[in-house]
Amino acid sequence: MSYIQNTDADRKEMRERIGISSFDEILEPIPERLRCAGALRLDEPLAEAGVAALFGELAGKNRPASRAASFLGGGIYDRHIPALVRYVTSRSEFYTSYTPYQAEVSQGTLQAIYEYQSLICRVTGMDVSNASMYDGATALAEAALMANAIAKGGKVLVPRALSPAYRAVLDCYTAARGIALEEIPYAKNGTLDLDRLSSALKEKTAAVILAQPNYFGLVEPSHELAALVHGAGSLLVACVDPVSCALLAPPGEYGADIAVGEGQSLGLPQSYGGPLLGFMAVKTEHVRRMPGRLISGTTDLDGKRGYVMTLQTREQHIRREKATSNICSNEALCALSAAVYLTALGEQGFREVAAQSYAKSHALYSMLAATKGCALPFGAGFFQEFVLQLPTDAAGFLKDAASKGVLGGIPLGAAFPELGRGALLVAVTEKRTKEEIELYRDLVAGKGAGR
Amino acid sequence: MSYIQNTDADRKEMRERIGISSFDEILEPIPERLRCAGALRLDEPLAEAGVAALFGELAGKNRPASRAASFLGGGIYDRHIPALVRYVTSRSEFYTSYTPYQAEVSQGTLQAIYEYQSLICRVTGMDVSNASMYDGATALAEAALMANAIAKGGKVLVPRALSPAYRAVLDCYTAARGIALEEIPYAKNGTLDLDRLSSALKEKTAAVILAQPNYFGLVEPSHELAALVHGAGSLLVACVDPVSCALLAPPGEYGADIAVGEGQSLGLPQSYGGPLLGFMAVKTEHVRRMPGRLISGTTDLDGKRGYVMTLQTREQHIRREKATSNICSNEALCALSAAVYLTALGEQGFREVAAQSYAKSHALYSMLAATKGCALPFGAGFFQEFVLQLPTDAAGFLKDAASKGVLGGIPLGAAFPELGRGALLVAVTEKRTKEEIELYRDLVAGKGAGR
Amino acid sequence: MTATVFEKSKPGRRGYRIPEADCAKGKIDLAGLRSAPPGLPEMGEQDIVRHYVELAAKNYHVDKGIYPLGSCTMKYNPLVNEEVARLEGFTGLHPAQNEADCQGALELMWRLERALAEITGMEAFTLQPAAGAHGELTGIMIARAYFLDRGEKRRIVLIPDSAHGTNPASVAICGFTPKTIQSNERGLIDPALLNREMTAETACLMLTLPNTLGLFEREIAEIVRIAHAKGALVYMDGANMNALLGIVRPGDIGIDIMHINLHKTFSTPHGGGGPGSGPVGVAKHLVDFLPVPRVTERKGAFALSTDGPKSIGRVHPYHGNFNVFVKAYAFIRSLGGPGLREVSENAILNANYLMARLKNSYDLKYPGPCMHEFVLSARNLKKYGIRATDVVKRLLDYGIHAPTVYFPLIVEEALMIEPVETESKETIDRFAEVMEKIAGEAETNPAMLHEAPVTTPVRRLDEAVAARCPDLCCPGDLE
Amino acid sequence: MTATVFEKSKPGRRGYRIPEADCAKGKIDLAGLRSAPPGLPEMGEQDIVRHYVELAAKNYHVDKGIYPLGSCTMKYNPLVNEEVARLEGFTGLHPAQNEADCQGALELMWRLERALAEITGMEAFTLQPAAGAHGELTGIMIARAYFLDRGEKRRIVLIPDSAHGTNPASVAICGFTPKTIQSNERGLIDPALLNREMTAETACLMLTLPNTLGLFEREIAEIVRIAHAKGALVYMDGANMNALLGIVRPGDIGIDIMHINLHKTFSTPHGGGGPGSGPVGVAKHLVDFLPVPRVTERKGAFALSTDGPKSIGRVHPYHGNFNVFVKAYAFIRSLGGPGLREVSENAILNANYLMARLKNSYDLKYPGPCMHEFVLSARNLKKYGIRATDVVKRLLDYGIHAPTVYFPLIVEEALMIEPVETESKETIDRFAEVMEKIAGEAETNPAMLHEAPVTTPVRRLDEAVAARCPDLCCPGDLE
Numbered sequence A, B: 001m002s003y004i005q006n007t008d009a010d011r012k013e014m015r016e017r018i019g020i021s022s023f024d025e026i027l028e029p030i031p032e033r034l035r036c037a038g039a040l041r042l043d044e045p046l047a048e049a050g051v052a053a054l055f056g057e058l059a060g061k062n063r064p065a066s067r068a069a070s071f072l073g074g075g076i077y078d079r080h081i082p083a084l085v086r087y088v089t090s091r092s093e094f095y096t097s098y099t100p101y102q103a104e105v106s107q108g109t110l111q112a113i114y115e116y117q118s119l120i121c122r123v124t125g126m127d128v129s130n131a132s133m134y135d136g137a138t139a140l141a142e143a144a145l146m147a148n149a150i151a152k153g154g155k156v157l158v159p160r161a162l163s164p165a166y167r168a169v170l171d172c173y174t175a176a177r178g179i180a181l182e183e184i185p186y187a188k189n190g191t192l193d194l195d196r197l198s199s200a201l202k203e204k205t206a207a208v209i210l211a212q213p214n215y216f217g218l219v220e221p222s223h224e225l226a227a228l229v230h231g232a233g234s235l236l237v238a239c240v241d242p243v244s245c246a247l248l249a250p251p252g253e254y255g256a257d258i259a260v261g262e263g264q265s266l267g268l269p270q271s272y273g274g275p276l277l278g279f280m281a282v283k284t285e286h287v288r289r290m291p292g293r294l295i296s297g298t299t300d301l302d303g304k305r306g307y308v309m310t311l312q313t314r315e316q317h318i319r320r321e322k323a324t325s326n327i328c329s330n331e332a333l334c335a336l337s338a339a340v341y342l343t344a345l346g347e348q349g350f351r352e353v354a355a356q357s358y359a360k361s362h363a364l365y366s367m368l369a370a371t372k373g374c375a376l377p378f379g380a381g382f383f384q385e386f387v388l389q390l391p392t393d394a395a396g397f398l399k400d401a402a403s404k405g406v407l408g409g410i411p412l413g414a415a416f417p418e419l420g421r422g423a424l425l426v427a428v429t430e431k432r433t434k435e436e437i438e439l440y441r442d443l444v445a446g447k448g449a450g451r
Numbered sequence C, D: 001m002t003a004t005v006f007e008k009s010k011p012g013r014r015g016y017r018i019p020e021a022d023c024a025k026g027k028i029d030l031a032g033l034r035s036a037p038p039g040l041p042e043m044g045e046q047d048i049v050r051h052y053v054e055l056a057a058k059n060y061h062v063d064k065g066i067y068p069l070g071s072c073t074m075k076y077n078p079l080v081n082e083e084v085a086r087l088e089g090f091t092g093l094h095p096a097q098n099e100a101d102c103q104g105a106l107e108l109m110w111r112l113e114r115a116l117a118e119i120t121g122m123e124a125f126t127l128q129p130a131a132g133a134h135g136e137l138t139g140i141m142i143a144r145a146y147f148l149d150r151g152e153k154r155r156i157v158l159i160p161d162s163a164h165g166t167n168p169a170s171v172a173i174c175g176f177t178p179k180t181i182q183s184n185e186r187g188l189i190d191p192a193l194l195n196r197e198m199t200a201e202t203a204c205l206m207l208t209l210p211n212t213l214g215l216f217e218r219e220i221a222e223i224v225r226i227a228h229a230k231g232a233l234v235y236m237d238g239a240n241m242n243a244l245l246g247i248v249r250p251g252d253i254g255i256d257i258m259h260i261n262l263h264k265t266f267s268t269p270h271g272g273g274g275p276g277s278g279p280v281g282v283a284k285h286l287v288d289f290l291p292v293p294r295v296t297e298r299k300g301a302f303a304l305s306t307d308g309p310k311s312i313g314r315v316h317p318y319h320g321n322f323n324v325f326v327k328a329y330a331f332i333r334s335l336g337g338p339g340l341r342e343v344s345e346n347a348i349l350n351a352n353y354l355m356a357r358l359k360n361s362y363d364l365k366y367p368g369p370c371m372h373e374f375v376l377s378a379r380n381l382k383k384y385g386i387r388a389t390d391v392v393k394r395l396l397d398y399g400i401h402a403p404t405v406y407f408p409l410i411v412e413e414a415l416m417i418e419p420v421e422t423e424s425k426e427t428i429d430r431f432a433e434v435m436e437k438i439a440g441e442a443e444t445n446p447a448m449l450h451e452a453p454v455t456t457p458v459r460r461l462d463e464a465v466a467a468r469c470p471d472l473c474c475p476g477d478l479e
């Protein structure tokens, strides 16, 4: 199925107007020998029904977590998504429009993103949010670059209990930029080793990264940590789960300089990990060093309120190599999803999501604490996920669980060998039911019922 | 989940303004003893996710024909439906609006329905189409009533080879109105017995109903039949499959007075038989006797083109008991689907649908003609479906076929006992593939391969 | 102005292609082929999308703002209902599939019937009718069959003068003679008058409850008694059921037959005029006359029964507007019993509040508490040369949809206003403010109201020309 | 003006509820709890729908009309792509699910990579980059790793002055020093100049093909030869690949690294600014440096390989913007090889036709056949006090979206126009007519152009105030 609308007759008229008799004349600037010899060797074209059938088949070869009892987390969560989010984001006024450069005919996108920025500020307690980054990991990497730029050099301290995927991206960016990373281990209880942090801070440190909750799901002592970091004259970059901010002190409360994180939890499907939504919010004083687009309220010629992109002199299309970042396209539609999500849930509902996730994860934790043959190394100071240690290799358990429709968690053994080959990261969101939680317990106890 | 937006505070303010202190004061006109004693005994309310889960489960208990190799027809067909139809009809500007009484803010619906009317005129070759009826069967019943009104009395002749469902509705309407129906049998070849028709026409006959193709899928000699009917001074009501009109002479070509039919084939899902789309188109001279809404082009105060509902003096809200029909709500959104469908398919594509249905059904017919142990009583003069006679009860065959994912046709034994208990109505649309057709043949031949 | 698809057509364009045939496509070997192609438009997918997006933008709709059409119950259409109704397990069923393949659909229909029976207090329902008027017709057919069965010849159906036009029209199709009974000065049926009109010839009293003035018939018990005493049935047009959920069950007060509009009370969208769904419920003594097939349940297995020797037969070729049932049932399951009562309470509260705000700016012929809607009259503006039409056309300029006008017929210059339960107080306040403003403008600037609307895609349209020389079909030479 | 959700909020309203908890909800027993609630808005579902419907109506979008933004390839986004991308089998996968559960997703990614390799002639692709700029960064990281691996210290990346701003910005992040090379009077890279600039310090030449003037580098073979001769790599910004499908394969002409924008060439929607997807392709000698994990295939089974000792690592936490891949691959499968060539042919034809129509009304600095886009200059209107901005703002009043303005920087008062292949001749003719008309208005009525737009939801906005005192967050006291 071709989407070209011109007919042969149209093309003929157009060639005539151009003054050529065959299309190839226009290709004159391309040396003949550089041109493709034959047609591209691709599969035969399909009609719409053929595309639907093929993709239905491909989709059918997947077993999506969203249909299972998924205890997978580690940054991407299986949550309830309101129909409102799908309704709004599938309106073509939003999804087929470009970046709102022509503000007069883009007020819809502009106001929606302005509201997104405001919502992120409220969730994080920060002063200014940008219009989105690619994902939580690159947002963190950009925050590290930004902090290094503000501090005019200096290493960046990164907790060991950070998502390995985030760490890999951070490594990649900081290596390219030539920034030194130093890892701070976790203490026995799984949270950041503050003694090691204190000693590391004695050298010139641009920034310290805080993961809140950390990769093990544990809540870090944010105020204490912030005091330490700021006491050493470094910047604090908080990488937070936005849903946790409904319960936990948000970065703004403990004075983080830059807050970043992954917004997938805010109404985005898991989508095999993309597209995601990186958010970044900063203290006002740092706004001109911030990467990414910013939408501002203003007025039009008649004094009417309207919205525009602002502080573009930070951006690549104006400042080029001196820009705060190279980012151009971002994740606007995902930011819209998050705005709709937060508005739909509202003050009560957003807290309810966090509170249920807390309650349900702690319910499972308590059940497992009473179950023989597994260990819970780090205690109950977690938000919605925790580390579970099985006596045997996690792979076997995961396989068994999968046969009962349970996705049992993310194995930690490869990235954190010190936790053993039986270690799993287990997330329990508000979407999990009592039966699913009990089934999980039963599986661990070795008596998994049929599902 | 409640969709009420007023808060307790809102309600309090409203009561104050009304001047009541409790809501029950407004209920004063309702005698206390007539009011419900307790709450309605219904299932507990569900949150959105609960609704999605429950309905997902209910839907999961169905095995939809659209996912099978469906050879079911008889008025409802399994066809390709363009994504365009879903896109347009799921825009809330169309689906959440009311009947376009306020023309100035309903030009979208009005123009779309005007285009629908025009498209139906082109497909049927008639002068004027209305804005839709409930379905093909009630459209046919209303046509019988209309013809009887135009002819000022007289019986209506109805072919035996008419859909039993249509016949039942027709019976119901004509009985209520007191119109005599007389059935005309089919001849040996399955088409209308013209001799019997001729003799029936000797008595005062308001109208003759032609089913084209007839229920057995056979093409009736429309021109000859029309000449007979008009020769006797009766009206001809043609009940046609719109897709067949891409190939066959449409009602306008043979001078039908009223054309009706089911528009489900024009982009509507099967939906267990509803909502459907009854269409009705007439000769200009009959327009003021026609039931249903009509949209007309006109101009506004500035001379700009626009659309309005017209000839409303035919309708119940003006003419009340003297109205041409009681119809009020119709199937506007389904008419919109048909308009989008016909526009998307276009001149070439619409013909292609009909031609492929013809070719594929005849391919199966030919295969079966060469297969032992089944009979094809009526020959190859059909459009896209035909009668197949199995030597045994059809039920067993259908069950076997179903186990291979094949829906083998509609059993005819109950409604047409003269065809035997092994008779099936077999439809083959453009959606059926070569493999499915061959599988069907194999099933009849008693060697159905696994699917 | 948007050109039509015929004007935009260009030969050779394709908006959609079906897959190439995988079998030989020979000649069409049939007699009586079409002599000339139909002349369908040819456009590409993109331009078709744009065509309809442009048209869509010219529509007012519930997702845009308040739609206070009296008698139409234009409430919010919940998104989840649309989503579940799109599941292929529902949309892909052929009506001739066997019952085993359709258990989910049959269960849904059965549960919906049961829920409607509980909500209305009626004994049983048919879901076949495709709309309210179709329900009326079905109900009157049932009444006809009932009297036929009893060997009674009754020819008259009494209908209040405030009734919707479909009532007399439905009655007439069934061969009954509608007879109008006048409302009293309070807008209600006068039992004494009714008693006089009610004879052995009367088959039915057909009333709307609350009536189209938004008033509950205070004397309903007496009214029903009078009808029943004369052997007549009472048919209730349940289009206004949005006022009664969990408050009054028609079955409990002696109603014999009623229909419900799922596309009003039960939140299914109107689709620009349809599809609707008008289930009909009956009291015990009329169950045998319901259309067939009916859904039956035995030990959790669902079946279709065509058994019904007294049944009127079929009013729909299959099971009715199934996809609409899905949405209505989703609504019922979202709300539950107390939630449905909240619907009516809020619909009533909104209406009374709005009436209280507007009764000084417009005439209110029938004061006192209204139910879910009320009827104002613009006759107080006649002295400025302003009619109800002018008021509502001006509303359009404020970006607000008009109420129903000139109905019910017994109110001069009627403005029939139904704010529905889903509108918030702010929205209703804004509506009231604009209505008050317009009443003021009628005095200070009547010319502006006559000119209105001026901000809409088109201005007032010439209906007279359209009726005289209707242009109902795009001429063929435009392609 | 639409009030914000914060202004519309009213305590107690709920737009969405999750199901009630089916387990005890105790106290939150954690240290460091939030001290004050965030202050999120509270609205009902209906009013949220209306809020966004109202906002939506203020947007221009592809489904409304031509979007001739140069360099942005705003082509039609096919509906079927959106439909298949919504399948739960795609949207519901967690990135940590094991490979067995994700065979369809892995197969799709593998096939897409293979298709991109065939289309571009590159050896292999990574799909991780989330946008074009991210792809550039990834590509330059690969170049960095390549030279590190070779033990070469090269610090310079040469970039033509016509390049997109992301090019120098991406280079800078990787610690390279971008160096601008001037275009010649034909808008192209001068091989002689390049030869002089190219040193042993040069890591890369980063060029755009066709360049941002819409011109094909005639001397590309020589350019590549010069770079390679000095041991430098050639990076191609493939944002303009819409001109080359089936016509030129970058891999065939010696390009070492390139990125592609799926959200341009491969029809995935821009979403108001994103998400995009910027796969990076490399020549054989650079495959080892691609990010991990990579999708591998063995006998129809697909796996993820993290094996890559020379790999730069990860630029995305998971696999990239997977849902965008689905749409892009659907586009490729819909069109096939010849269909893709038609895309480019029609994009080029449309551009040259439009250029032919407009070159007399506006200045054309670089004549000759263009590829898929061209750059006009409005400097001929300066004498009337009219700038490029005024021209495009006036376009908005005609209901048409503006072209890109003031880019590329080397054209004064640039109007960069890309009509794309999906626009019909009629649409392009209409665009041309309006552009001609505006050129006329510039002379006859410049004030009107300065005032424009006047028909849009807002008029020109005060950007200076926004930059001086940015209002980036809705104040908290509005609730």
Ligand SMILES: Cc1ncc(COP(=O)(O)O)c(C=O)c1O
Binding pocket: B327, B328, B329, C071, C072, C131, C132, C133, C134, C164, C166, C208, C212, C237, C239, C240, C261, C276, C277, C278
């Ligand atoms: C009181 C009343 N009765 C009957 C009807 C007819 O319902 P339908 O349009 O569904 O046929 C309506 C519709 O507006 C109505 O308001």
Ligand SMILES: Cc1ncc(COP(=O)(O)O)c(C=O)c1O
Binding pocket: A327, A328, A329, D071, D072, D131, D132, D133, D134, D164, D166, D208, D212, D237, D239, D240, D261, D276, D277, D278
């Ligand atoms: C030539 C060119 N290069 C790079 C980019 C950056 O792509 P993205 O916005 O996807 O990051 C663009 C985007 O407009 C572009 O036009």
